[in-house]
Amino acid sequence: MTQNNTTAPTEAQKAFDLAEAEDAKLRQKTGKSFSQGQLVRKRFFKHRAAMISTVVLIVITVFAFTSIGFGPIPGWWDKSYLAAGNVINGGKPTLSVVPEFLGGEGLRWGEHPFGQDSSGKDWFALVMRGTQQSLIIAVIVGLVSTAIGALVGALSGYFRGWVDSLLMRLTDLIIVIPLLVLAAVLGKMSNNLPGGIIPLAIVLGLVSWTSLARLVRGEVLSLREKEFVSAAVAMGAKPGRVIFKHLLPNTIGVIVVNATFAIAGAVLLETSLSFLGFGVQPPESSLGLLISQYQNAFTTRPWLFWWPGMLILAIALSVNFLGDGLRDAFDPRQGGGARKKKGFLGFSGRKKALDEATASTTPAAAATASGGAVATDVKPTATTTAGEGPNDAPASAEGPIARVDKNTDRGHPGTPRGQ
Amino acid sequence: MLKFILKRLGSSFLVLFGASILLFVLVVNSGDPLKDLRESQSENREQLMQARINYMNLDEPWYSRYFIWLRGVAGCLRGACDLGTNRGGQQVNDLLANAASSTLRLVVLATVLAIIIGIAVGIITAIRQYSGLDYAVTLLIFLFFSLPVFWAAVLLKEYMAIGYNNWIADPTLNWTYIIIGALLAGLVVQAAMAGNAKRRLLTFAVVAGFILVIFPTLHALDFWRRPVMGPLVQLAIGLAAAVALTALIAGLKNRKVLYSALVTVAVGMVSYYATYGLLMNNPSWLLLLGLGIIAVLVGILIGRLMGGFSKGTAATASAITAVVMGVFIVMEHMTNYWPALLRAKPRPVATIGSETPGMDAHFWVEFMDKGTQLLLPTVLLTIVSVATYSRYTRSSMLEVSRQDYIRTARAKGLGERQVILKHAFRNSLIPITTIMAFDFAGLIGGAVITERVFGWKGMGELFATGLDQVDPAPVMAFFLVTGTAAVLMNLVADVLYAILDPRIRV
Numbered sequence: 051m052t053q054n055n056t057t058a059p060t061e062a063q064k065a066f067d068l069a070e071a072e073d074a075k076l077r078q079k080t081g082k083s084f085s086q087g088q089l090v091r092k093r094f095f096k097h098r099a100a101m102i103s104t105v106v107l108i109v110i111t112v113f114a115f116t117s118i119g120f121g122p123i124p125g126w127w128d129k130s131y132l133a134a135g136n137v138i139n140g141g142k143p144t145l146s147v148v149p150e151f152l153g154g155e156g157l158r159w160g161e162h163p164f165g166q167d168s169s170g171k172d173w174f175a176l177v178m179r180g181t182q183q184s185l186i187i188a189v190i191v192g193l194v195s196t197a198i199g200a201l202v203g204a205l206s207g208y209f210r211g212w213v214d215s216l217l218m219r220l221t222d223l224i225i226v227i228p229l230l231v232l233a234a235v236l237g238k239m240s241n242n243l244p245g246g247i248i249p250l251a252i253v254l255g256l257v258s259w260t261s262l263a264r265l266v267r268g269e270v271l272s273l274r275e276k277e278f279v280s281a282a283v284a285m286g287a288k289p290g291r292v293i294f295k296h297l298l299p300n301t302i303g304v305i306v307v308n309a310t311f312a313i314a315g316a317v318l319l320e321t322s323l324s325f326l327g328f329g330v331q332p333p334e335s336s337l338g339l340l341i342s343q344y345q346n347a348f349t350t351r352p353w354l355f356w357w358p359g360m361l362i363l364a365i366a367l368s369v370n371f372l373g374d375g376l377r378d379a380f381d382p383r384q385g386g387g388a389r390k391k392k393g394f395l396g397f398s399g400r401k402k403a404l405d406e407a408t409a410s411t412t413p414a415a416a417a418t419a420s421g422g423a424v425a426t427d428v429k430p431t432a433t434t435t436a437g438e439g440p441n442d443a444p445a446s447a448e449g450p451i452a453r454v455d456k457n458t459d460r461g462h463p464g465t466p467r468g469q
Numbered sequence: 470m471l472k473f474i475l476k477r478l479g480s481s482f483l484v485l486f487g488a489s490i491l492l493f494v495l496v497v498n499s500g501d502p503l504k505d506l507r508e509s510q511s512e513n514r515e516q517l518m519q520a521r522i523n524y525m526n527l528d529e530p531w532y533s534r535y536f537i538w539l540r541g542v543a544g545c546l547r548g549a550c551d552l553g554t555n556r557g558g559q560q561v562n563d564l565l566a567n568a569a570s571s572t573l574r575l576v577v578l579a580t581v582l583a584i585i586i587g588i589a590v591g592i593i594t595a596i597r598q599y600s601g602l603d604y605a606v607t608l609l610i611f612l613f614f615s616l617p618v619f620w621a622a623v624l625l626k627e628y629m630a631i632g633y634n635n636w637i638a639d640p641t642l643n644w645t646y647i648i649i650g651a652l653l654a655g656l657v658v659q660a661a662m663a664g665n666a667k668r669r670l671l672t673f674a675v676v677a678g679f680i681l682v683i684f685p686t687l688h689a690l691d692f693w694r695r696p697v698m699g700p701l702v703q704l705a706i707g708l709a710a711a712v713a714l715t716a717l718i719a720g721l722k723n724r725k726v727l728y729s730a731l732v733t734v735a736v737g738m739v740s741y742y743a744t745y746g747l748l749m750n751n752p753s754w755l756l757l758l759g760l761g762i763i764a765v766l767v768g769i770l771i772g773r774l775m776g777g778f779s780k781g782t783a784a785t786a787s788a789i790t791a792v793v794m795g796v797f798i799v800m801e802h803m804t805n806y807w808p809a810l811l812r813a814k815p816r817p818v819a820t821i822g823s824e825t826p827g828m829d830a831h832f833w834v835e836f837m838d839k840g841t842q843l844l845l846p847t848v849l850l851t852i853v854s855v856a857t858y859s860r861y862t863r864s865s866m867l868e869v870s871r872q873d874y875i876r877t878a879r880a881k882g883l884g885e886r887q888v889i890l891k892h893a894f895r896n897s898l899i900p901i902t903t904i905m906a907f908d909f910a911g912l913i914g915g916a917v918i919t920e921r922v923f924g925w926k927g928m929g930e931l932f933a934t935g936l937d938q939v940d941p942a943p944v945m946a947f948f949l950v951t952g953t954a955a956v957l958m959n960l961v962a963d964v965l966y967a968i969l970d971p972r973i974r975v
Contacts, residue, residue, distance in 0.1 A: 222484045227492055228914030228951050234936055235495045235944075242500075318617060322918055325619045326933055338617070345623050345922075359620040366615035374611075 093379040100375020103368035114181040131175035165353040180337040187251040191316035194255025203266025234328040269301040303380030310373030481956040502939040553942035571823040572927035579850035587858020595866035602660035613856035622922040634816035640693040651680040696804035707734035710793040729775035733787040737794035764791040806833040821924040865897035906958035
């Protein structure tokens with residue numbers, strides 16, 4: 051780890067190198083310079099999948115909360131998810147989107163757009179309530195797990211020594227129990243607590259912070275050796291100030307990206323728990339619970355099955371894409387600009403890339419190329435470190451692998467590999 | 470190295486010990502173990518309660534219950550495990566033995582399949598980065614990541630099992646599906662093979678044409694209900710495997726590799742006849758395993774003897790050819806008994822249970838029965854794992870492909886095949902090793918949902934029931950297996966890591 055501390059640049063540093071190159075190119079084109087935040091935002095807005103996902107998420111959220119209302123605030127949908135009623139037409143959905151000239155029944159919302167369950171409850175209201183629950187869980191888990199993970203990681207990375215050992219052993223303790231098992235046991239305990247779904251959400255947050263803690267620790271371990279930290283300490287900054295003002299803001303990329311993947315994982319975890327019977331209990335509604343209640347009704351009443359499943363899929367998928375877009379925005383080594391270049395001295399388009407590299411005479415293009423080289427040259431050292439390794443190897447480069455990060459980390463109980 | 474391993478092992482077991490206390494305390498406090506009896510109206514209520522208190526040691530405080538459990542587990546070191554009794558008084562040892570065998574069958578198979586498919590997909594998408602294929606696969610993988618497993622299971626049951634079972638009862642030719650399948654396969658293969666427009670078009674035409682011809686032919690032969698293979702088909706498959714493997718890992722110009730693979734096919738044909746009677750009359754699991762190992766060894770031997778300067782590559786090609794032939798020989802024996810299976814089990818692909826109860830038939834029929842029961846859960850678990858493996862392989866390959874030594878390899882004139890397989894792929898295996906270990910341990914945990922959906926009496930069920938009844942013994946038994954698997958696999962990964970990458974040796 052020592053060699054890493056002195057030689058290996060951090061993720062943020064690498065991203066910065068590339069961002070600098072990109073900045074140079076942008077400045078040449080627009081005649082303006084941009085801040086780091088502006089660049090990240092620009093890259094994020096250019097990520098099509100992430101933008102579509104954002105829109106989908108917003109639409110789902112607005113629908114879920116305005117339709118049946120939330121708490122004391124009533125919504126525009128007049129049926130309750132708790133009230134049973136008469137089953138009309140076998141509970142078939144009345145929603146229709148096929149226009150009349152195509153042989154459909156025209157655009158129609160109807161009495162029960164998503165149909166009814168066996169006791170005549172409105173399925174639309176139930177599904178919307180379940181979606182609300184999932185979204186609330188997503189937000190709370192995101193907050194709780196990010197706060198704990200970032201704090202634990204920063205503390206153990208900054209203080210090292212026995213604090214590090216203690217906190218990392220604690221992390222291992224939680225990691226070694228399968229996530230689903232721990233969540234199920236805690237979820238079952240939280241059922242007895244008042245407050246509806248909030249205790250369950252907090253509990254899920256309490257078990258899903260471990261991967262972030264490891265990633266942040268790895269980042270902080272190398273960041274704390276930088277000059278700006280020494281400068282802050284020399285000026286008399288207390289550890290709290292160094293951590294919150296200097297270290298954590300520099301790991302914001304890792305934190306934000308990891309938080310989104312933790313959220314996607316938590317949504318799936320909650321639905322799994324509710325499916326197994328350890329999560330949300332009836333008469334409350336949850337997407338996983340709805341599927342579990344009617345999984346055998348697939349052939350007779352498929353709508354009871356399709357709607358909640360598709361909503362889980364939509365939420366998890368868009369959160370994952372959002373995380374992917376954020377990662378590309380914070381760490382442009384693989385996404386964004388490189389994507390258009392058709393291979394980055396990689397396998398495909400190798401010839402083209404080589405031609406470009408030799409033909410390019412403009413300083414901006416040269417800067418881009420060298421930026422790429424700087425970012426890639428430092429790779430080997432990164433894989434040799436424990437805390438950073440799994441983050442750095444494929445995880446930071448690839449999709450919703452937060453779950454996997456944790457797994458990869460599992461084995462290195464805090465002891466840095468390089469020592 | 471030994472010190473490194475011992476240190477790792479020591480700290481891992483301390484962590485395992487701490488985690489077991491944590492889990493025990495949590496489970497014990499998760500509810501009232503006597504709740505159902507308290508609400509019961511039965512006359513011998515007090516008696517039942519007393520029995521349960523005895524079985525679960527409920528009259529002791531939690532720490533003494535934990536120590537009773539720990540003492541039993543510590544017995545494992547002397548070879549006499551005692552995992553306690555569940556609330557009904559059954560020995561958890563026996564419960565676990567039954568549960569673990571079916572869960573391990575499922576998880577091992579899924580892991581192996583996921584590794585093979587995932588790494589292959591990962592390499593292809595890394596080579597064809599930013600191609601249509603890459604984007605399509607990426608999209609699919611994101612979909613798999615976001616898929617609620619229990620939901621996908623119901624879809625699989627509906628469309629794969631029930632749909633297939635209806636169809637196999639009276640197979641008909643559905644041209645729409647065949648044409649769609651042909652076009653899709655053609656598109657995928659041409660995207661994977663790449664090349665110029667002419668080559669792509671040719672690949673597409675050949676693949677699509679093959680599918681359009683083979684399905685009606687097989688249908689005309691009534692292959693679906695009465696499959697036959699025979700020596701000619703075996704020979705054709707063996708030759709195709711030998712040529713394809715040589716082309717893939719060495720190039721057809723390397724005659725030494727090609728000839729050793731072809732000799733393996735000849736040996737395979739001889740053993741096809743030699744083992745025919747043996748496999749037909751008294752097959753057993755042990756025999757299959759032994760023959761499989763012999764096949765691999767023979768393949769390696771042929772490769773090493775004939776390979777000359779490229780004996781390593783030749784050994785690989787021959788060994789894989791031997792395995793492919795072995796698999797198809799087993800398949801031939803299976804096809805012979807397929808009609809018998811259809812008679813015993815008219816709806817072959819099952820949605821519930823790990824084996825058909827009361828199936829007392831020939832080895833091959835039972836073999837296929839277990840296989841068809843395994844099919845759906847394995848597909849499901851594999852899909853989830855493949856997403857991880859392919860994604861990791863892809864990024865690991867891309868990461869490696871930007872290293873200087875790859876540029877050096879190209880600069881000194883190595884072919885693309887050698888650069889990818891020898892230099893890039895081998896190095897990209899380093900991080901993948903770690904995931905393999907963890908994915909396996911994680912999958913045992915993840916099997917909880919799969920087992921619930923498919924009604925398997927496995928370890929997941931053991932855990933879920935135990936937790937539901939606030940019964941710590943089964944839950945702890947489950948944790949003991951997953952936790953030990955995690956620690957051991959982790960150790961294997963660490964050691965492999967150190968072997969593969971000398972930079973991190975201590």
